[in-house]
Amino acid sequence: QVQLVESGGGLVQAGGSLRLSCAVSGRTFSSSTMGWFRQAPGKEREFVATVMRNVGSTYYADSVKGRFTISRDNAKNTVYLQMNSLKPEDTADYYCAAAFSTTGWWLETTYADWGQGTRVTVSS
DSSP, X not given: OOEEEEEOOEEEETTOOEEEEXXXXXXXXXXXXXEEEEEOTTSOOEEEEEEOSTTOOXXXXXXXXXXXXXXXXXXXXXXXXXXXXXXXXXOEEEEEEEESOSSSTTOGGGOOEEOOOEEEEEEO
16 A cells, blocks of 8 residues: 655744655655645645656756755655745645656646645745
């Protein structure tokens, strides 16, 4: 059974930092493209960042580029999202997701497995 479990969310002031973690079990982590998505209240879920399987190339949404960093530790079957210089508009539920494909990495439909999400609230 595939499981993705996020942790690390919470309440932080604008300008602060948080690091999200996503522990993966039940699938070959090193062969998985891992992504982070978020859904703000009243809005659709959107792509945040992804890290490719194998070479580990990374891609980011323009809204987080330069502030967020995605990384993976294949030995720990864990993907991370370091979030710096947080803004109130970053407030959302953050989800990690896993895919076998390396194409369409910005699309929700590319990802077969999802976590339950962790809430990030940024106060102004």
